[in-house]
Amino acid sequence: MPLFVGLMSGTSIDAIDAVLIDADKEKFKVIATHSYVWPDSVRKTLLTLSLEKQAESTLHEISLLDRIVGKEFANATLALLAQQQLSPQDITAIGCSGQTIYHSPDSTPSYTYQIGDPNTIAELTGITTVADFRRRDIAAGGQGAPLATAFHQAMIHSLQENRIVLNIGGIANITVLPADKHLPVIGFDTGPGNTLLDVWTQQIHHLPLDKNGQWAKTGQVNDKLLTALLTDAYFSRPTPKTTGRDYFNLSWLMFYLTKFNLPSEDVQATLAQLTIQSIVQAIISHIPKRLFVCGGGVHNPILMQGLKTNLPGCIVESTGILGIDPDWVEAACFAWLAKQRLAKQPSNLPSVTGAKRPASLGCIYHYS
Numbered sequence: 627m628p629l630f631v632g633l634m635s636g637t638s639i640d641a642i643d644a645v646l647i648d649a650d651k652e653k654f655k656v657i658a659t660h661s662y663v664w665p666d667s668v669r670k671t672l673l674t675l676s677l678e679k680q681a682e683s684t685l686h687e688i689s690l691l692d693r694i695v696g697k698e699f700a701n702a703t704l705a706l707l708a709q710q711q712l713s714p715q716d717i718t719a720i721g722c723s724g725q726t727i728y729h730s731p732d733s734t735p736s737y738t739y740q741i742g743d744p745n746t747i748a749e750l751t752g753i754t755t756v757a758d759f760r761r762r763d764i765a766a767g768g769q770g771a772p773l774a775t776a777f778h779q780a781m782i783h784s785l786q787e788n789r790i791v792l793n794i795g796g797i798a799n800i801t802v803l804p805a806d807k808h809l810p811v812i813g814f815d816t817g818p819g820n821t822l823l824d825v826w827t828q829q830i831h832h833l834p835l836d837k838n839g840q841w842a843k844t845g846q847v848n849d850k851l852l853t854a855l856l857t858d859a860y861f862s863r864p865t866p867k868t869t870g871r872d873y874f875n876l877s878w879l880m881f882y883l884t885k886f887n888l889p890s891e892d893v894q895a896t897l898a899q900l901t902i903q904s905i906v907q908a909i910i911s912h913i914p915k916r917l918f919v920c921g922g923g924v925h926n927p928i929l930m931q932g933l934k935t936n937l938p939g940c941i942v943e944s945t946g947i948l949g950i951d952p953d954w955v956e957a958a959c960f961a962w963l964a965k966q967r968l969a970k971q972p973s974n975l976p977s978v979t980g981a982k983r984p985a986s987l988g989c990i991y992h993y994s
Contacts, residue, residue, distance in 0.1 A: 629657070631706060631753070632961030633699050633722040635742075637796025637821055637871045638922070639664060639672050640834060642702040643957035646710060649718075649965050654781060658710050659954050662702035668694060675727055688727070688741065695725050696746030703751050714752035714993075721964025721988070722747060722757040723956075729760075729870045731769040737761075738770040748991040756964035759987040763974045768981030771868040775801040775813035775978045776966075777959040782948060783811075787915035791945070792933075793956065794923025796821035797870055798905055801978070802912050810977035814865045817858075817904040818874040819923050822897045825876045830890045839928035845895030854882050855900050861907070866980035902932035910937065920945045920952035963988060 627650050634643045646658040664672070671691060675683055699722055707714065724740025731738065744757035760770035778791040778801040791801040798819035802812045820835070827836045836842055858878075860869060883893065901923070909917070917940050923929045924944050934942045944952045966973040972984035 630961040631720045632957040634957035644702045644706040645957040647961040660706040692741040696743030700750035719754045721960035744991045748993045755991045756988040766981040768979030772799045774959040790914040793921040794819040795921040813978040816908040839926045842894040842898045845891030906936045920955040924952040
């Protein structure tokens with residue numbers, strides 16, 4: 627029974643998701659999960675670096691943080707193994723997302739950068755580690771994201787109906803899976819998922835998030851603000867396209883809010899509607915029969931109900947209905963990417979990222 631560990635830390639930087647996967651033959655089953663909370667000091671530094679100090683950060687600061695983050699990824703792995711009473715020898719490999727601190731797929735030349743030193747992960751865990759997935763796709767002319775689309779295709783595609791997989795993390799992204807096998811799979815970032823909801827909650831209430839959308843429920847959507855937000859050029863850009871916190875952040879929001887004087891709860895309600903409407907306008911032309919939702923946004927009843935209301939004729943449900951826990955899809959993807967890399971199999975979709983060719987993504991750091 628080949629076992630893989632998948633590690634994922636997204637734009638919210640709230641925790642490292644660690645999953646244990648049974649990758650026997652064509653099966654890909656989640657055996658166990660562990661949520662490893664970032665130490666406050668590390669999370670604060672990561673948020674500061676990704677939002678405020680990108681241009682000023684020194685090589686020393688980035689290199690130091692690279693090692694520190696690598697240790698935390700290793701700690702998350704070891705905590706998962708201890709929970710399951712497993713040894714490093716039981717694990718074939720770790721697939722690690724790294725922590726994205728720079729992502730600029732449209733610059734010349736394009737680039738993306740994730741930290742979390744895989745040498746450190748391999749050394750501290752005693753397990754072969756596969757990491758640095760995105761830069762190979764960038765080198766092949768792609769956007770470097772989203773990478774979960776090939777995993778979605780392998781696990782969720784149906785020949786009977788058009789399906790879309792929606793991940794609502796900090797940024798929301800979709801994978802369009804046509805039933806017709808002759809049509810290409812496409813996928814892209816639709817825009818903000820939870821990130822603006824989180825930063826506005828942090829700004830006003832000094833809390834990490836608006837749990838279950840409770841605060842947003844107390845506000846009223848302001849149509850004028852919503853219309854202004856939706857005029858942002860990103861939403862009408864053609865695919866392939868990706869984005870992140872370096873674009874959709876508090877500074878982006880404040881640029882629009884200076885023209886309005888609204889109660890803070892109305893802003894939050896409008897931001898929830900922004901997430902809903904930007905997702906809907908991105909997927910409605912694909913006429914999906916089913917929309918499978920994963921990521922933290924699946925727990926926000928405002929977002930889920932908004933999607934159901936705005937997508938008549940489409941069944942909107944959690945990936946849990948397929949036996950894939952919505953909170954762990956992204957981490958499981960990186961375990962799958964590691965498996966693909968060790969097997970020298972392609973793991974990007976050029977129709978999604980814009981890469982010139984299919985490529986086997988990731989670098990292998992053997993422990994021996």
